[in-house]
Amino acid sequence: MATKTQDTYDVLVVGSGASGGWAAKRLSEAGVKVALVDAGRPLRITDLNEHGSGLELPYRGLSSEIVRKTRPVQKECYACTERNYDWFANDLEEPYTTAKDKPFSWQGRMRVTGGRTTVAGVGARVATATRQAHRRIPAPLRARSAAAALSGSSATG
Numbered sequence: 001m002a003t004k005t006q007d008t009y010d011v012l013v014v015g016s017g018a019s020g021g022w023a024a025k026r027l028s029e030a031g032v033k034v035a036l037v038d039a040g041r042p043l044r045i046t047d048l049n050e051h052g053s054g055l056e057l058p059y060r061g062l063s064s065e066i067v068r069k070t071r072p073v074q075k076e077c078y079a080c081t082e083r084n085y086d087w088f089a090n091d092l093e094e095p096y097t098t099a100k101d102k103p104f105s106w107q108g109r110m111r112v113t114g115g116r117t118t119v120a121g122v123g124a125r126v127a128t129a130t131r132q133a134h135r136r137i138p139a140p141l142r143a144r145s146a147a148a149a150l151s152g153s154s155a156t157g
């Protein structure tokens with residue numbers, strides 16, 4: 001629920017996705033007083049249930065028509081399923097327009113904190129997104145150099 005506050009901030013970041021979330025983190029770490037707002041609701045731990053059985057869902061995860069009723073555009077996105085469709089913008093309540101000759105299927109319009117990071121996933125499969133985020137460390141990025149050192153060649157990388 002929204003609350004009123006008298007606090008003042010140095011920076012207001014709008015949107016808590018990868019862009020806004022990261023900006024808020026870095027600014028806060030630098031000592032800036034940041035307010036982060038998002039049009040979506042906070043995710044609850046109970047929302048993170050994509051590895052559960054589809055049998056727990058009212059339509060067993062099989063009814064794309066249920067999703068399409070309120071998210072006809074969002075449903076075109078493979079990650080918008082019976083399990084998580086209320087994370088996505090309601091296309092009927094929040095429509096958008098395009099130029100007549102330039103139709104655009106604007107998928108992945110999220111309305112939860114974290115934005116699209118909540119559904120993005122490298123190698124995501126049809127049923128739902130996997131939410132993998134690959135964290136890079138120096139070792140794999142230097143694998144070629146390490147292999148070259150072992151074989152005695154001069155490759156770098």
Ligand SMILES: Cc1cc2nc3c(=O)[nH]c(=O)nc-3n(C[C@H](O)[C@H](O)[C@H](O)COP(=O)(O)OP(=O)(O)OC[C@H]3O[C@@H](n4cnc5c(N)ncnc54)[C@H](O)[C@@H]3O)c2cc1C
Nearest residue numbers: 015017018019038039040079108111115116117120121122
């Ligand atoms: C299904 C899917 C899979 C993807 N897979 C990958 C992948 O494997 N690898 C990869 O690199 N990228 C992937 N992406 C793309 C990546 O997720 C996005 O590029 C990135 O997360 C976008 O971050 P953002 O902060 O720019 O925007 P968003 O994540 O869209 O964040 C915008 C935020 O702003 C909020 N907001 C919107 N309007 C307002 C308003 N008026 N007031 C307040 N808040 C507002 C929204 O609620 C949302 O939380 C994928 C995207 C999708 C949809």
